[in-house]
Amino acid sequence: MSQQEEKRPDGEATLRVSAMPRDVNINGDIFGGWVLSQMDSASGIVAGQRAKGRVATVAVDAMKFIRPVKVGNILCVWAWVERVGRTSMAVRIEAWAFRNRRGVYEKVTEAVFTYVAIDEDGKPRPVPAEDEVWPTE
């Protein structure tokens, strides 16, 4: 199956952002670091919601840069919690570029980020049960 025929993840993207000229590298493509940063932002939100509080990125695995992102593309990032451990969560991420001129989406990157739920002192804390009531203060 070609990249273009691949199925995008279901539902709304967690994050959508325009790729701007300031983020271009010397090849004229968007910096991989910028894309990585958008992926961290999107998956951090998802992990923070699941952990009901602060989280820290502890690992980035299976990072694949599949295709370049170009200026003017809209980067759409889907992120979902794939596994919950005691204090950690694995979040799978797919980033797709919407190529305005051609009106198509193409998958540009994918990865698995691991987050750890942390307390106010930055120490690991257990990930609460999904149905646990959120802190009110």
Ligand SMILES: CCCCCCCCCCCCCCCC(=O)SCCNC(=O)CCNC(=O)[C@H](O)C(C)(C)COP(=O)(O)OP(=O)(O)OC[C@H]1O[C@@H](n2cnc3c(N)ncnc32)[C@H](O)[C@@H]1OP(=O)(O)O
């Ligand atoms: C009110 C609600 C609002 C909610 C809505 C919030 C929305 C708002 C979202 C904002 C989201 C921002 C997201 C920014 C995310 C950064 O940018 S954080 C900045 C970059 N990261 C850092 O600086 C972290 C630096 N590292 C550390 O501080 C420490 O390593 C950590 C993370 C506290 C972990 O401490 P540690 O002593 O290494 O922990 P340890 O007990 O050994 O391991 C903890 C868990 O991690 C796992 N682990 C450790 N290393 C690895 C590894 N290399 N690979 C895989 N797993 C590992 C362990 O297996 C263990 O898992 P469990 O078995 O408990 O499930």
